[in-house]
Amino acid sequence: MSIAERGAQAIMPTYPPRALALVRGEGCWVWDDADHRYLDLVAGLAVVSLGHAHPAPARALLDQAARLGHVSNLYWSEPAVALAERLCALSGLDHVFFCNSGAEANEAAIKLARRHGREIGGAAKHELVCLEGSFHGRTLGALQATWAQPKKLPFEPLPGGFRHVPPNDAAALRAAVGPQTAAVLVEPIQGEGGVYVLDVEYLRLARDLCDEHDALLIFDEVQTGMGRCGTWFAFEQTGVMPDAIALAKGLASGLPIGALVARRLATGFQPGDHATTFGGSAPIAAAALATVDAIEQEGLVANAATIGAYLRQALAALPGVREVRGAGLLIAVELVDGDASQAATDLLERAVLVNAVSATALRICPPLCLSEQQAEAAVAALSAVLRARV
Ligand SMILES: Cc1ncc(COP(=O)(O)O)c(C=O)c1O
Structure with missing residues (x-):
């Protein structure tokens, strides 16, 4: 049985079905049990500030x-x-x-x-x-x-x-x-x-x-x-x-x-x-x-401010984004078409993890060590997802 099947049997169903079983991490990356790599913009729900396995x-x-x-x-x-x-x-x-x-x-x-x-x-x-x-x-x-x-x-x-x-x-x-x-x-x-x-x-x-x-x-x-x-x-x-x-x-x-x-x-x-x-x-x-x-x-408080400002400005400029809210690396992206959970699924297929903080908004709360290149990759992935919907 897979980790997901065993989990469904042994753990109380207080959470919606889980998309992945994760087995390893490094910095802003995590790997699943089939060894696929993902850019993690969830960070254990705004927890793993230093990145994984610091x-x-x-x-x-x-x-x-x-x-x-x-x-x-x-x-x-x-x-x-x-x-x-x-x-x-x-x-x-x-x-x-x-x-x-x-x-x-x-x-x-x-x-x-x-x-x-x-x-x-x-x-x-x-x-x-x-x-x-x-x-x-x-x-x-x-x-x-x-x-x-x-x-x-x-x-x-x-x-x-x-x-x-x-x-x-x-x-x-x-x-x-x-x-x-x-x-x-x-x-x-x-x-x-x-x-x-x-x-x-x-x-x-x-x-x-x-x-x-x-x-x-x-x-x-x-x-x-x-x-x-x-x-x-x-x-x-x-x-x-x-x-x-x-x-x-x-x-x-x-x-x-x-x-x-x-x-x-x-x-x-x-x-x-x-x-x-x-x-x-x-x-x-x-x-x-x-x-x-x-x-x-590692200067991560300043990094959260700088990369967060870049992300907020770049995300707000994407077609399909109604509004961007937040500060530093706690960001919500309100979508024009309002289906945040589908957008999160589409991003998962592009190997980017985010969660839908409401029916209409994605939350981005990555490790505070997110680099400029990783932030650019995240914006490009969301841009591609939103363009594919139009
Ligand atoms: C603002 C705030 N307060 C309290 C909590 C509860 O924290 P915990 O899940 O560690 O009990 C959360 C969790 O998301 C939170 O965001």
């Missing part, structure tokens, strides 16, 4: 695991402390909670907001204001913060105390935030919702309203963070300083990690408030540190 995180993981693996959070371990210091220095925030995924980073954010809200405003100050079109993960709290109703309905009842408003609607935000608000939780660029960039004035208003009502402003940077958008964090491009950011995807080259990075809150978590067995596990933290080092040494 030696630095692999070596750091092995070295640390061979010296001291997991010890639990009953004890300190150097890699987690060093990674926390690094994330604080990069973000300008000042303390970190480590977990294992983006959803868990958001769960921690929701709990921190409620802990803080209750401390300063009592039990009534517990509400989370979130945005229509948002995606924050699949655990129950993060799912309730998420907008898409079909993802939620089968699992109701979900936790209460969440309110959604349309993005970039100042009046709706003003009406929603009040003394009952514990936090406003937004993605500065809505990723899964279709790569929609929030207006800077809107984020500024969110900051002002949070200050006025002693609420936390939390940015979910699970997808936008760690250099993907051409700065270490998307918030740097807005001039708005959040109280906390949730991170995950690009942090450790595909190893499971999430982080909530927050400013020091006198009313933040106390011992016993929150925990997870694997959070900050030494080998994974070591691989994350090696990832951050390599992003820095």
Whole structure:
């Protein structure tokens, strides 16, 4: 039996049918089980920023695991402390909670907001204001913060105390935030919702309203963070300083990690408030540190900005493209004829991997090391696919 046939039998069918079984990767390339090579513009869903099989995180993981693996959070371990210091220095925030995924980073954010809200405003100050079109993960709290109703309905009842408003609607935000608000939780660029960039004035208003009502402003940077958008964090491009950011995807080259990075809150978590067995596990933290080092040494944040700008401009000029959205190497290509899933299939036949982020838009979120030639090849492939349709 093939890997695909075995997978269909042994793995729960929570994903649509998968197009390929991948067996090896190098940089921006991956190979399937028939040894066909593909240009990977998916990067494990905006995760593998250094490219596939980068030696630095692999070596750091092995070295640390061979010296001291997991010890639990009953004890300190150097890699987690060093990674926390690094994330604080990069973000300008000042303390970190480590977990294992983006959803868990958001769960921690929701709990921190409620802990803080209750401390300063009592039990009534517990509400989370979130945005229509948002995606924050699949655990129950993060799912309730998420907008898409079909993802939620089968699992109701979900936790209460969440309110959604349309993005970039100042009046709706003003009406929603009040003394009952514990936090406003937004993605500065809505990723899964279709790569929609929030207006800077809107984020500024969110900051002002949070200050006025002693609420936390939390940015979910699970997808936008760690250099993907051409700065270490998307918030740097807005001039708005959040109280906390949730991170995950690009942090450790595909190893499971999430982080909530927050400013020091006198009313933040106390011992016993929150925990997870694997959070900050030494080998994974070591691989994350090696990832951050390599992003820095190889100039990948700047590369994401430069190649991203080229891609956005070249893709927008293609006939058959209605609009291009995003920042750095987080890009959506809205198609005139609107069949993104067919376009993704056609690109697969031309050995280019992308995913349809909505019915009408493709998402391009390659490794941050994408070269100019690879970017040109991607544009040529999409151009050929779109021309063949006309
Ligand atoms: C903005 C955002 N937040 C949270 C998540 C959930 O992350 P995870 O799948 O690691 O739980 C995602 C995943 O796509 C995301 O894009």
